[in-house]
Amino acid sequence: MFKKGDKLYSIVGMKCPRCHEGKLWRTPFHNLKLYDMYENCPVCGLKYEQEPGFWYGAMYMAYTFSSGALLIGMLVCMFVLKWNLTQIFTAVGITALIGFTYNARLSRSAWLNMMVSYNPNWKKQNEEREKKRAELKAQGVDVDEVSSLTSQGRHGFESDNKIFKV
Numbered sequence: 001m002f003k004k005g006d007k008l009y010s011i012v013g014m015k016c017p018r019c020h021e022g023k024l025w026r027t028p029f030h031n032l033k034l035y036d037m038y039e040n041c042p043v044c045g046l047k048y049e050q051e052p053g054f055w056y057g058a059m060y061m062a063y064t065f066s067s068g069a070l071l072i073g074m075l076v077c078m079f080v081l082k083w084n085l086t087q088i089f090t091a092v093g094i095t096a097l098i099g100f101t102y103n104a105r106l107s108r109s110a111w112l113n114m115m116v117s118y119n120p121n122w123k124k125q126n127e128e129r130e131k132k133r134a135e136l137k138a139q140g141v142d143v144d145e146v147s148s149l150t151s152q153g154r155h156g157f158e159s160d161n162k163i164f165k166v
């Protein structure tokens with residue numbers, strides 16, 4: 001339905017927002033391990049948890065998605081299917097229970113995609129960053145091994161100042 005490069009492709013397909021190739025989750029959502037997430041993209045190395053507390057924002061997405069979906073479902077049951085209230089609340093309850101894990105994961109996927117853009121040049125940029133890091137290391141600079149490779153800014157480009165340890 002969606003092609004690689006589209007935001008919706010990586011949101012719905014639960015792919016890394018930078019390379020659109022690496023998976024977000026170690027296990028399928030129906031095994032109920034709610035947040036069984038890779039720390040970094042297995043393909044491009046993007047750090048998924050961009051900063052401490054990053055996933056708090058995803059809770060708002062989860063709330064929006066679930067209340068929106070349930071509201072639409074309720075309206076359809078009420079006005080199209082003409083169900084009574086007991087039927088509607090039973091259906092809503094069951095849907096909420098079943099959809100819970102999927103919704104929790106979808107919200108993280110959407111939140112991460114809001115913060116990180118698709119970047120088809122990730123490979124080249126990673127190589128350049130590695131080169132620069134090697135140069136700095138050769139000069140005796142204390143280089144942060146982790147964040148320089150994995151974290152990146154809002155627009156898919158990492159700022160170089162993240163290379164230095166503070």
Ligand SMILES: [Zn+2]
Nearest residue numbers: 016019041044
């Ligand atoms: Zn990736």
